[in-house]
Amino acid sequence: MAPAPGDFAGVLRLPAGADVTLRPVSPDDGGALQAYVRALSQQSRYNRFFAALNELPPSELEHVTHLDRHCELALLAETCILGAPLVIAEARYAFSRERRECEFALSIADAWRGKGIGTLIMADMERRARSLGAERLVADVLRSNEPMKALARKAGFTLADVPRDAKLIRIVKDLAPSRTARPPRVGGAPNLPLAA
């Protein structure tokens, strides 16, 4: 199969100087991804998945590790500790050709927050969304999730209400500012955030 437009690995250079690898999830990553999710704090898992889960359901884990990669991709950020790779963040996006928008979600391991990884992954999401031809980058975020709202504002997103769901807001970044901006379509948005 030909490589998908956004299907490439890269290196994130943190402001403090360390390098972190960001690469697509492969079918062999189920164990590492599940271990990462289990190690997140309960609050982090709730903010990421909007549910009080301790781990990814097996069906979801199977799905995430076998995406077709053309319009949907899951990514892992890894560092190396004592010679062994350690997953320290994950992200996922799905591109809708019909809406011409890319929806994403991400999480950073609790011990790795505040180091600029979220900012770098959001910038990476933006590059991948542009390469797919998306006109908007969007995510649903719990209204109570102040860190993510602050990160989104800093990254140039606007925050909008989600009709019929007061607990969520939608963050939106227009990727085609030279054209007349179309209002984001939220009516058909999924109820659950993208799993890892």
Ligand SMILES: CC(C)(COP(=O)(O)OP(=O)(O)OC[C@H]1O[C@@H](n2cnc3c(N)ncnc32)[C@H](O)[C@@H]1OP(=O)(O)O)[C@@H](O)C(=O)NCCC(=O)NCCS
């Ligand atoms: C939200 C989240 C992704 C931020 O990741 P991060 O790597 O810590 O973010 P960064 O280090 O790049 O921070 C960038 C900016 O975000 C804001 N921010 C991040 N954490 C914050 C916090 N705890 N309180 C307030 N603002 C915060 C700040 O403006 C920060 O800029 P500054 O460092 O100059 O002050 C991370 O806290 C997380 O994984 N949360 C759990 C999962 C989640 O909420 N996912 C969102 C669902 S889409």
